[in-house]
Amino acid sequence: MRTLPPLKLTLSAGVALGALVLLGTHCSAHADGVASSAFDKAIDDNAARMMGDGRQIFRFDTFGDEAFWGVLLALQLHKAIAGEKNGGVGPGVSPKTALAVGLKVDLDALPAALQQQLKAGQVNLDDPATTLALLKLNAVVGVTGYFNADGGIKSLGIQCAFCHSTVDDALAPGIGRRLDGWANRDLNVGAIVSLAPSLKPFTDLLGVDAATVKKVLASWGPGRFDAELDKDGKAFRPDGKQAGTLIPPAFGLAGVNLHTWTGFGSVPYWNAYVGATEMHGSGTFFDARLRRPDQYPVAARSGSHDTRGKPDRLTAKLAALHFYQLSIPAPRATQGSFDRAASERGEALFDGRAKCASCHVPPLFTEPGNNLHAPAEIGVDAWQADRSPTHMYRTAPLAGLWSHQKGGFYHDGRFATLLDVVNHYDSFLKLGLSDSEKHDLVEYLKSL
Numbered sequence: 001m002r003t004l005p006p007l008k009l010t011l012s013a014g015v016a017l018g019a020l021v022l023l024g025t026h027c028s029a030h031a032d033g034v035a036s037s038a039f040d041k042a043i044d045d046n047a048a049r050m051m052g053d054g055r056q057i058f059r060f061d062t063f064g065d066e067a068f069w070g071v072l073l074a075l076q077l078h079k080a081i082a083g084e085k086n087g088g089v090g091p092g093v094s095p096k097t098a099l100a101v102g103l104k105v106d107l108d109a110l111p112a113a114l115q116q117q118l119k120a121g122q123v124n125l126d127d128p129a130t131t132l133a134l135l136k137l138n139a140v141v142g143v144t145g146y147f148n149a150d151g152g153i154k155s156l157g158i159q160c161a162f163c164h165s166t167v168d169d170a171l172a173p174g175i176g177r178r179l180d181g182w183a184n185r186d187l188n189v190g191a192i193v194s195l196a197p198s199l200k201p202f203t204d205l206l207g208v209d210a211a212t213v214k215k216v217l218a219s220w221g222p223g224r225f226d227a228e229l230d231k232d233g234k235a236f237r238p239d240g241k242q243a244g245t246l247i248p249p250a251f252g253l254a255g256v257n258l259h260t261w262t263g264f265g266s267v268p269y270w271n272a273y274v275g276a277t278e279m280h281g282s283g284t285f286f287d288a289r290l291r292r293p294d295q296y297p298v299a300a301r302s303g304s305h306d307t308r309g310k311p312d313r314l315t316a317k318l319a320a321l322h323f324y325q326l327s328i329p330a331p332r333a334t335q336g337s338f339d340r341a342a343s344e345r346g347e348a349l350f351d352g353r354a355k356c357a358s359c360h361v362p363p364l365f366t367e368p369g370n371n372l373h374a375p376a377e378i379g380v381d382a383w384q385a386d387r388s389p390t391h392m393y394r395t396a397p398l399a400g401l402w403s404h405q406k407g408g409f410y411h412d413g414r415f416a417t418l419l420d421v422v423n424h425y426d427s428f429l430k431l432g433l434s435d436s437e438k439h440d441l442v443e444y445l446k447s448l
Contacts, residue, residue, distance in 0.1 A: 047323075054324025057317045058180060059165070062144055062157030063281025064313045068201065070146065070155030075196035078145065078156035081135075083128040087152045089197050092128025098140070099125075099174040102186035102222055104167045107176050109139035118171060141165050141178060158279055160271075160321070163187060163225065164250040181251030181328035185406040189225045190217035190244075205302060206233055220244035223407040227260075227278055228387045231290055231299040237383055245384065245411045252330030252399040255364050256371070261396070261411035262388030263372045268322045275314045276307045283307070283314025289389040330400030330448075337402060338446040346444025349437055354422075355429060356441075365398035365448065379428035384411050398448050418442045 070078040083092015117123050124130055132153060135145030142162025146155040166184045167176035194217045199210045216235040224244035229235060236243050245261055259270045276285035290296045290305035299305050350356040361367055372392040375382040385391050409415040415424060422441050426433045
């Protein structure tokens, strides 16, 4: 009997303590809710700002690279575009020529009257003066013209969108609404750069003559670019083939660790690499791996492994640029572009017997983590991998694959079709797939 009062006290104390805990939890939750609400707004505001800033940077920011692509002491590409009749040199670049080398025109940047004139065929697309007019409207995707007060062009700059945007061809081939993040596999970078009146920046860097530089630039062809040439000086493969790699898409990268074909680094790493050392903007880029003279003799000599542009017009923009790029979804395949029934059968193969999903893990379609493989693991040569500090190849994300089939598959387009890719792995992994199974797998890949 003597034990009952203490028990009552204990129960009462427990109830009271429980009530206090619940009350404290409620108060704490209420306080946290107020604080979270305020900070949630800060997050939302920051996200909206970064989205807007990132889109602007991706589409229009040159990072000051007009000092390289234009002006009198560098490539002077603007003079070749203008042509002699418009204060430049040579015949000039007409809109028809510009479209032929893969440049795109942003339909939304054109006044309604001009759109109607284009539809009616009333615009002279053979006149370089029309190209200058389009540049003044900021309508050439990925390219900005800088003009004097008298209307003459004085310089030229490029943006991320130059390689990593195209258009939907809404008005005509090459003229339409922007598709940010899509690889421009029509863009002939080498042909465009070859137009420059002066190739001295490249001849001085590589220690070769202009004819050699033009031979290398001509070898790439549409949709390819060599972002290692100015680091290792390797202009051609040992078999004599071109050394450029296909321009990759810049969409569907959220959740993906490494970027580029050989996994040089993350998305912001590549933005800094390209912005400061390929676009030649004024910015900061550092990677001690690129100062190894045995692998990167040109970078070690030029100091591009430790680029410090003044003023730095790049670094402060990397965060917003990264945010915007991660927000670009992979485009969905359109109805009728693949066989749905075959695709469903192919998905079962992809996830199972064909072993695709062991590396291309859905829904990222690459491995979470360090998504790199030795060349021997995927049955290809190591030449391009060995140009990278990683000496490996990245598992490329497959979402939106249907949108960048032009130019072939893998880093150098060695496989012309998706069936060629499937045949490679069927042979290399000894899968024993039938022809119908291969067809189903291709249809699934087209649906991603």
